[in-house]
Amino acid sequence: MDILEFDSVVVGGGLSGLRTGLELSKKHNVALISKVVPIRSHSGAAQGGINAALGNHPAGKDDTPERHSFDTVKGSDYLADQDAVLFMCKEAPKIVVELESMGTPFSRFEDGKIAQRPFGGAGFPRTCYAADRTGHALLHTLYEQCVRQNVQFYNEYFLIDIIKVENQVTGIITLDLSSGNLVIFRANNVILATGGFGWIYRASTNALICTGDGVGAAFRAGVPMSDCEFVQFHPTCLHGTNILMSEGARGEGGLLYNNLNKRFMVEIAPEAQELAPRDIVARAITTEINEGRGFEEAYVHLDLRHLGREKILKRLPGIREIAIDFAGVDPIDTPIPVHAGHHYSM
Ligand SMILES: Cc1cc2nc3c(=O)[nH]c(=O)nc-3n(C[C@H](O)[C@H](O)[C@H](O)COP(=O)(O)OP(=O)(O)OC[C@H]3O[C@@H](n4cnc5c(N)ncnc54)[C@H](O)[C@@H]3O)c2cc1C
Incomplete structure (x- = not known):
């Protein structure tokens, strides 16, 4: 040996x-x-991006690490360690800039700054991304x-x-x-x-x-375990294979419909709607399906059609590829079948 x-x-x-x-x-x-x-x-599977209060988005000018921290603590139903959250949110902008300087090919705005988009549970568009392949880009870097x-x-x-x-x-x-x-x-x-x-x-x-x-x-080995019960369920897994349909899809404007052609998130979270925190959207989707308002008793629709071909091809190319390859639907002209599933061991 x-x-x-x-x-x-x-x-x-x-x-x-x-x-x-x-x-x-x-x-x-x-x-x-x-x-x-x-x-x-x-x-390498992480698609959507990484949060940091950079304030690069025109609608995010007033964002701060403290606001990022508030959203994170609120999103945790006030269960998170607040000192740890504040530390993470204060470090995040430095870390994103560091990853950029190491060579991560982040997507960019016209003015050359790192692009940011809205994400669930975030009060401002603060998710930095490399198209919809952020984890892949970071891993290689x-x-x-x-x-x-x-x-x-x-x-x-x-x-x-x-x-x-x-x-x-x-x-x-x-x-x-x-x-x-x-x-x-x-x-x-x-x-x-x-x-x-x-x-x-x-x-x-x-x-x-x-x-x-x-x-x-x-x-x-007798190492004390902590917080194993904190498991995150993602609202949008592709029906059939459970492949993630990134929150980036809803961040870009994707909408959720039940079999009555109703956007159920409008009633459940009138302000954030489809971009409410993941636990809320995941529970809402599961409730729709359990109460008979899903399709084939198994899924709801994530509709991207109104975003138009160009935006889907530019901002969500990976999502489109996965939907075509694994569910046989092209989101440019057909809604994607989704349900909730285990996502993240926190
Ligand atoms: C589909 C998907 C999309 C996601 N999107 C995002 C996102 O947009 N933004 C975000 O912030 N987070 C996202 N996440 C969460 C994020 O990807 C994870 O939190 C993060 O990648 C975990 O990194 P890690 O290094 O802890 O684990 P991993 O990347 O899983 O790495 C674990 C490593 O441990 C090694 N390993 C495990 N067991 C053993 C063993 N017994 N012996 C030797 N090696 C072992 C593996 O080989 C691997 O190298 C996403 C998660 C999923 C599933």
């Missing part, structure tokens, strides 16, 4: 693992372990930066268990999937960034790799 030694070991090659590895590599030698090649991590900074990648190595000696974590045991060999990584710092556990649910937007085995290894 091989034994390798590093200052730090990061398990996870998604956005959180890559960003952590990048920062640590400024001072440590870092091994980054991932059961898939990092750019295939589930972060961070991966390049890690390679540049000599992070040592161990791709297709599977974390099996955490090693503890006298109640102190001293490393991890992995399985090298290509050779079948067990490999031990010894390190003073072990960081788990192994993503979510979507596949404990029947309907999930997550990739099949989101099986929660990192969380499981931590649990077996």
Whole structure:
């Protein structure tokens, strides 16, 4: 059995693992372990964007990190850790600018500033995006930066268990999937960034790799678990495959209809309507279906037709491709069948 030694070991090659590895590599030698090649991590599925109070949108001039923070705390039904939220919202503009300077190809307004669009639960248009492939763009950018900074990648190595000696974590045991060999990584710092556990649910937007085995290894090692019950359900999964239909679609003006051709969100959330927080829209869609106002007792319609061909092709090309490939409908002339599903292990 091989034994390798590093200052730090990061398990996870998604956005959180890559960003952590990048920062640590400024001072440590870092091994980054991932059961898939990092750019295939589930972060690549994130479509809609990343929130930061940059105030670049003409309707967002008065946005501030404090307002971002207020929306986030309110969206959490006041359950979020408010200090953590404020910290995140104050850091967000710096982080987006940093990601831009690393080379992320963000979409832009005519004046060259990073483009922002409205998103659910946000009082101002503050979602920065790279078309509807934001996670993919960020993942490639961070991966390049890690390679540049000599992070040592161990791709297709599977974390099996955490090693503890006298109640102190001293490393991890992995399985090298290509050779079948067990490999031990010894390190003073072990960081788990192994993503979510979507596949404990029947309907999930997550990739099949989101099986929660990192969380499981931590649990077996006696690490205290916190907030596992905070699971987000997304309002709009594609009927049949559960693929995410990004909130960007509603951000761009997409509307939800039941089988009575009624926009039910107008009554449920008169102000925010289709852009109410996700839990509210997800519950509303499920209620419509459960009470017989869905189509085929399974879905409602997400209608983009009024946006017009040009806007759909320019702003929502990925959504259109997915709808055509996986549901056989072209949103330019047919509404998309959607229902709610597990989305995010918070
Ligand atoms: C369809 C979709 C769209 C989304 N859109 C947005 C959006 O627009 N904006 C937004 O902010 N968020 C969005 N999210 C949420 C966001 O994508 C996630 O919160 C984020 O990508 C999680 O990153 P991560 O690094 O924690 O996990 P992941 O990207 O899932 O990475 C987990 C990593 O851990 C590794 N790993 C796991 N288990 C093991 C193991 N046992 N051994 C070795 N390696 C292991 C995997 O190989 C992988 O590299 C979206 C989520 C989904 C599902």
